Amino acid sequence: MKRVIRAAAVQLEPAAGDLEGNLQRIGALAVAAAARGAELVVFPEMCVTGYWHVRHLGRDAVEALAQPVPDGPACQVLARLAAEAGIVLGAGLIERAGDGRLYNTYAVAQPDGTVTAHRKLHCFVSEHLSSGDAFTAFDVPRLGCRLGVLICYDNNLVENARAMALEGVDVLLAPH
Numbered sequence: 001m002k003r004v005i006r007a008a009a010v011q012l013e014p015a016a017g018d019l020e021g022n023l024q025r026i027g028a029l030a031v032a033a034a035a036r037g038a039e040l041v042v043f044p045e046m047c048v049t050g051y052w053h054v055r056h057l058g059r060d061a062v063e064a065l066a067q068p069v070p071d072g073p074a075c076q077v078l079a080r081l082a083a084e085a086g087i088v089l090g091a092g093l094i095e096r097a098g099d100g101r102l103y104n105t106y107a108v109a110q111p112d113g114t115v116t117a118h119r120k121l122h123c124f125v126s127e128h129l130s131s132g133d134a135f136t137a138f139d140v141p142r143l144g145c146r147l148g149v150l151i152c153y154d155n156n157l158v159e160n161a162r163a164m165a166l167e168g169v170d171v172l173l174a175p176h
Helices: 019-035 052-056 059-065 073-085 152-156 158-166
Strands: 007-009 040-042 088-096 102-109 115-119 136-140 145-149 171-173
Touching: 019 040, 019 073, 019 088, 059 088, 073 088, 073 102, 073 115, 102 145, 115 136, 152 158
Parallel strands: 007 040, 040 088, 145 171
Antiparallel strands: 088 102, 102 115, 136 145
C-alpha cells in the first residue's frame, strides 16, 4: 500500500567552491526540514560544490572540488545527517571516480548509512565532466517506495522518465 511522503525541496544558492560551508548550510536546512516533519529532503544539483562557476574552471580546479562517492567526506556528512535526522537526504556534488573521470553526481543518503549515487546522463556544464551511462533506481525502506534520480537536463528527454517508470520508480527526484 502506498503512503503519503512528506518531502522538502530546498532551494539555495551555494557558495562557489565552498564545500565545507555549503555542507554546513545543507545540514542546518535539512535539520530544520526534518523538524517540520519532512522525511525526504532534497537539495539542488551540485549544491555541495556550486554549479555555475564550474564552467569557467580548468581541469585541475574541477578536480580540486571533486570527491569520491560514496566514501568521500561530503557523502559521509550526508550519511551522518540522514542518520541523525532520520531522513532520506539528497544533494549534488562533483564525483571523482576511481578511473579519474569526473561526474556531476547526485547522492541520496538513507538513515541506515546507505548512499546511492546517480551520474548525470547528459552532462555539459564543463568539458571536464563525463556523462553517466546508467539509470538509477533503488528501494528506500524508510519511505516504503522506490526512488529514481534524473538530474536537470536528463528530465528533458521523455524516454528517460519512461525508463524510470519501467524500473518501477514511485518517486522521481529531479534536482536542477
